[in-house]
Amino acid sequence: MADGPVAIVGGGPAGLAAAVELRRLGVGEVVVIEREQDPGGIPRHARHQGFGLRDLRRPLSGPAYVRRYADLARAAGAELLLETMVTGWSEGALELTGPGGRSTLDPAAVVLATGCRERPRSARLVPGSRPEGVMTTGMLQQLVYLQGLPAGRRALVVGAEHVSFSAIMTLAHGGARTVALTTAQPRHQSVAAFRLGALARYRVPVWTGTRVSAIRGRPRVKEVELTDVADGSTRTVACDTVVFSADWIPDHELAVLGGLDLDPGTRGPVVDAELRTTTRGVFAAGNVLHGAEQADVAALSGHHAAAAVARYLEDGDWPARRVPILCETPLGWIAPNAVSGAGVPARGRFALRAHSFVRAPRIEIEQGGRVLWAGRVGRVMPGRSARLPHAWVSQVDPAGPPVVCALRPRG
Amino acid sequence: MDRDVVIVGAGVVGAAIARELSRYELDVTLLEAGPDVGAGTSKANTALLHTGFDAKPGTLEARLVARGYELLSEYAPSAGIPVERTGALLVAWDETQRAEFAGIVERTHANGYRAIRELDRDELYRREPKLGLGALGALEVPDEALICPFTTPLAFATEAVLAGCELRRDTTVTGVERLPGGGFRVDAGGGSLTTRHLVNAAGLRSDELDRLLGYERFTVTPRRGELIVFDKLTRPLVRHIVLAVPTQVSKGVLVSPTVFGNVMVGPTAEDVPSKADTSSTAAGLDYLVAETDRILPALLDFDVTAVYVGLRAATEHADFQIAFEDGYACVGGIRSTGLSASMAIAEHVREGLELSAAPRAPRPPPRMPNIGEAFPRPYREAELIASDPDYGRVVCFCERVTRGEIRDALASPVAPVDLDGLRRRTRAHMGRCQGFFCGARLAGMLAEADRG
Numbered sequence: 001m002a003d004g005p006v007a008i009v010g011g012g013p014a015g016l017a018a019a020v021e022l023r024r025l026g027v028g029e030v031v032v033i034e035r036e037q038d039p040g041g042i043p044r045h046a047r048h049q050g051f052g053l054r055d056l057r058r059p060l061s062g063p064a065y066v067r068r069y070a071d072l073a074r075a076a077g078a079e080l081l082l083e084t085m086v087t088g089w090s091e092g093a094l095e096l097t098g099p100g101g102r103s104t105l106d107p108a109a110v111v112l113a114t115g116c117r118e119r120p121r122s123a124r125l126v127p128g129s130r131p132e133g134v135m136t137t138g139m140l141q142q143l144v145y146l147q148g149l150p151a152g153r154r155a156l157v158v159g160a161e162h163v164s165f166s167a168i169m170t171l172a173h174g175g176a177r178t179v180a181l182t183t184a185q186p187r188h189q190s191v192a193a194f195r196l197g198a199l200a201r202y203r204v205p206v207w208t209g210t211r212v213s214a215i216r217g218r219p220r221v222k223e224v225e226l227t228d229v230a231d232g233s234t235r236t237v238a239c240d241t242v243v244f245s246a247d248w249i250p251d252h253e254l255a256v257l258g259g260l261d262l263d264p265g266t267r268g269p270v271v272d273a274e275l276r277t278t279t280r281g282v283f284a285a286g287n288v289l290h291g292a293e294q295a296d297v298a299a300l301s302g303h304h305a306a307a308a309v310a311r312y313l314e315d316g317d318w319p320a321r322r323v324p325i326l327c328e329t330p331l332g333w334i335a336p337n338a339v340s341g342a343g344v345p346a347r348g349r350f351a352l353r354a355h356s357f358v359r360a361p362r363i364e365i366e367q368g369g370r371v372l373w374a375g376r377v378g379r380v381m382p383g384r385s386a387r388l389p390h391a392w393v394s395q396v397d398p399a400g401p402p403v404v405c406a407l408r409p410r411g
Numbered sequence: 412m413d414r415d416v417v418i419v420g421a422g423v424v425g426a427a428i429a430r431e432l433s434r435y436e437l438d439v440t441l442l443e444a445g446p447d448v449g450a451g452t453s454k455a456n457t458a459l460l461h462t463g464f465d466a467k468p469g470t471l472e473a474r475l476v477a478r479g480y481e482l483l484s485e486y487a488p489s490a491g492i493p494v495e496r497t498g499a500l501l502v503a504w505d506e507t508q509r510a511e512f513a514g515i516v517e518r519t520h521a522n523g524y525r526a527i528r529e530l531d532r533d534e535l536y537r538r539e540p541k542l543g544l545g546a547l548g549a550l551e552v553p554d555e556a557l558i559c560p561f562t563t564p565l566a567f568a569t570e571a572v573l574a575g576c577e578l579r580r581d582t583t584v585t586g587v588e589r590l591p592g593g594g595f596r597v598d599a600g601g602g603s604l605t606t607r608h609l610v611n612a613a614g615l616r617s618d619e620l621d622r623l624l625g626y627e628r629f630t631v632t633p634r635r636g637e638l639i640v641f642d643k644l645t646r647p648l649v650r651h652i653v654l655a656v657p658t659q660v661s662k663g664v665l666v667s668p669t670v671f672g673n674v675m676v677g678p679t680a681e682d683v684p685s686k687a688d689t690s691s692t693a694a695g696l697d698y699l700v701a702e703t704d705r706i707l708p709a710l711l712d713f714d715v716t717a718v719y720v721g722l723r724a725a726t727e728h729a730d731f732q733i734a735f736e737d738g739y740a741c742v743g744g745i746r747s748t749g750l751s752a753s754m755a756i757a758e759h760v761r762e763g764l765e766l767s768a769a770p771r772a773p774r775p776p777p778r779m780p781n782i783g784e785a786f787p788r789p790y791r792e793a794e795l796i797a798s799d800p801d802y803g804r805v806v807c808f809c810e811r812v813t814r815g816e817i818r819d820a821l822a823s824p825v826a827p828v829d830l831d832g833l834r835r836r837t838r839a840h841m842g843r844c845q846g847f848f849c850g851a852r853l854a855g856m857l858a859e860a861d862r863g
Contacts, residue, residue, distance in 0.1 A: 035808055087790060100800070102796065102803070125718070127693045136844075142851030
C-alpha cells in the first residue's frame with residue numbers, strides 16, 4: 001500500500017463529507033484541496049433554504065450548510081488547503097499551485113470531488129450579439145451574494161430545474177424582476193414544493209416548449225428571441241439580463257488530465273458502485289459524476305466514497321475489469337455506470353436520467369440479451385433523477401458484454 | 412499645429428503605425444472610437460501569422476504580408492507575443508480542389524516562398540490522424556504560425572504610449588478638414604486638434620473618413636466572419652493549421668489550434684449591411700458545426716467554449732488600399748491579413764508620409780505578460796510565486812489566470828476598462844465556464860479598480 005495522505009480534490013459538499021467520514025473511519029491523513037478562497041463549493045453562494053435535509057437532518061441555507069461541513073471537517077482533523085489548485089497530475093502525483101508556492105503531493109488515494117457547472121450560453125450555441133448581462137446562475141449568485149453587485153432590472157431565466165427557480169429569488173435580491181422561465185421541454189423539472197414557493201411569491205410564468213433562439217443588444221442585453229419548439233414561431237421579449245441555468249456538466253478537466261475514462265452519457269468519470277474510477281486508487285464522488293444532484297445527495301456520495309477508500313486502504317483490492325452500463329436513447333445516463341463486484345451504490349440506488357419526459361416507462365436492464373431487471377419507474381426526465389434498484393448487479397456476468405439500460409418497448 | 416501625426420483607429424494596423432512613428436521625434440496621437448485597443452476587427456480574426464504564400468503575386472498585400480511576417484516573427488519573442496509555428500496543411504477534399512495544387516504552388520513560388528510541398532493521403536493522415544474521412548492529400552506550408560491577436564495590438568500600443576504617444580479611447584472622429592496652409596483639423600471627442608499628418612487606419616470606417624477628405628476611392632462592405640472555439644481538451648486532436656483550398660469568395664473554413672490551447676473553426680464569410688453587427692447567426696453556427704463534423708469530427712465530442720464574430724473591412728478591390736497625398740495616409744481595405752502585415756504596413760506608411768524626423772534612441776520593446784499556452788505562465792513559476800504569492804492565487808480556473816496577473820493588467824500602461832479588455836490581456840473569463848466560477852469576482856475586481 002502506498003503511504004501518504006488521502007487527497008480530496010474539491011472542498012464542496014462531496015469532498016468535505018468524504019473528509020469527515022474518512023477521519024471518522026480512522027484514516028490518518030486527509031487533505032482537502034480547494035481552489036476557492038473559502039471551502040464549500042456551490043452552496044457558498046446559494047442562499048436559499050433547504051440544504052442539509054438528507055444528511056444533516058436539518059434545514060439550512062447553503063452558506064450555513066457548508067460552513068457546518070467545513071467546521072466538521074476541521075474538527076475531524078482533516079487539513080483544508082485553500083486557494084490551492086491541482087494544476088497537474090502525472091504518475092499518481094498531484095501538482096499543487098497556491099499562494100504558498102508549487103508543491104507535489106503523492107497520495108495513497110484520491111477522491112475527485114470537483115463538482116459540476118452550468119453550460120454557458122456559448123456551449124449552448126445560442127446566436128446573437130455578445131452583450132453584458134448574460135450569465136449562468138452560478139455567476140449570478142456570486143455577483144449578488146458575494147460581490148453585492150446589481151443583477152439588472154428585467155431578467156429571463158433559461159431552464160426550469162431547481163436552480164432556475166432559485167435564480168428568481170437571487171434576481172429579486174439583486175434588484176431584478178424575472179419575466180419568465182423558459183424550457184424547451186414540455187414541463188418544468190423541479191419538485192413541487194420548491195417550484196410553487198418561488199412561483200407564488202414572485203408570480204413568474206414558466207414558458208414550456210420554448211427555446212431561446214437569439215440574444216440582441218449592445219452593450220447590454222436588450223431583448224431575447226424565443227422560438228416555439230412545436231411550430232417554429234418566434235417572438236421577442238425585452239429584458240436586460242439572461243440567466244442560463246442548469247444544463248449541468250461535470251467539471252471533468254482534472255479527470256481527463258488524470259487519464260480517467262469518461263462516461264459518454266454523464267461526461268463524468270466512469271465509476272462502479274463503490275465510486276472507483278478506471279484508475280487504481282482514484283475515486284470520484286458528488287456532482288463530478290453527472291449533472292447536478294442537490295448538495296446533500298452529493299455529500300452522501302462523498303460519504304459513500306469514503307467508506308470505499310477506507311476499504312481500499314485496508315486491503316488494496318482494485319477491480320481488474322469492469323462491465324460498463326450503457327444507456328439507450330432517450331435515456332441519457334445512469335450512475336454509477338460500471339459494474340465490478342456486487343457493491344451497493346450510494347443510497348442503495350442507481351440514478352437515471354433521460355433526454356426527454358417519459359411517463360411511467362418500462363425499463364429493462366440487460367446484458368447480452370439476458371434481462372437482469374425489468375420494471376416501471378414513475379417518470380424519467382432531464383434535470384431530475386429517477387431511482388432504479390441495484391439487486392440485479394449480482395447477476396452481471398463479469399466477463400460479459402456491456403450492460404444496456406433501455407426503454408421497452410423502444411421509446 | 413497641435414500634433415505631428417494623428418492616427419485614426421487603434422486596431423492592429425493603427426497601433427502598429429503608432430508604434431513605428433513613436434520611434435521618431437514626433438508628437439503622435441492615436442484616436443480610437445471604441446473602448447479599447449484592438450477591440451474591433453482585430454480581436455475576432457483567425458489569429459494566424461501568415462507567410463503570404465497564397466497572396467496574389469505582385470500586389471502590395473503580397474509584399475507587405477511577406478515583410479510583415481518577417482518583422483513580426485522577430486518582434487514577437489522580444490515583446491512577449493505568443494507565436495507558435497505549427498505549419499499549415501492545405502487539404503484537398505475532392506479532385507477539383509487537388510487540381511488547384513499546381514496553381515497554388517506556382518503562385519507560392521512567385522511570392523518567393525519555396526518551402527511548400529505536397530503530402531500524399533497517407534502522410535496527411537499520419538500527420539493529422541483525427542482528420543475526417545475523404546481527404547485526398549495536402550500542401551504543407553511549414554512556416555504558417557499561430558499568433559495571439561490580443562497581445563499584438565496591445566504590445567504595439569503599449570510601446571507607443573511608453574514612448575510618449577497619446578492614446579485616446581472612446582473618441583470618435585466626427586469631422587476632418589484639410590487646412591489651407593497644410594495640415595489637418597480633426598474633430599473628435601467633442602474637441603478638435605490640428606496635425607501636420609493624418610493617418611486613416613479606421614478599418615471598417617476607413618472609407619467614410621476618406622470621403623470626409625473628398626476622396627471617392629473605395630467602399631467598405633463588412634464581411635462577417637463567425638468563429639467557434641472548442642474546449643481546451645480538444646487541443647491534442649489537431650497539430651497543424653488545417654486550411655481549405657481557397658475559392659473566389661473566401662479562404663474557406665479552417666480548423667486551427669490557438670495560442671491559448673483551444674481549437675478554432677471558422678470563419679464564415681457573409682457580406683452584411685451594418686458595420687456594427689457582430690452578431691452570430693443560427694445559420695452560421697450550424698454551418699460551422701457541419702464543417703467541423705466533416706473536417707475534424709472528434710471536436711464535436713466536446714463543448715464549444717466561445718463564439719466570436721468579426722467584420723472584415725472588405726472593399727471592391729482585391730488589394731490593400733493604401734495611398735498618400737500631402738501629409739495624408741489612407742490605409743484602407745485591410746482584411747484578414749492585416750495582423751500579419753501590420754508591422755510592414757506601418758513601415759510602409761512611415762516611408763510614404765516622408766516625415767523628416769530624427770529617430771529616438773532605440774529602446775527595447777515592452778515585455779507583455781505572456782498569455783500563450785506554449786510559454787511559461789505565472790502559475791507555473793515557483794520563483795515568481797515565492798516573490799509574490801498573488802502569482803500563486805489562481806482566480807480564473809479554466810485558464811489558470813492568477814490574481815497577480817489581473818492586478819498587473821489593471822495597472823498596465825494601456826489598462827482595460829471592462830471585462831472584455833481584461834479577458835484579452837489575461838485570458839481571465841475566456842475559458843469553458845465563461846464566468847460560472849470567476850465572473851463575479853472579476854466584476855468585483857474591475858469595480859474596485861474603477862473606484863480606486
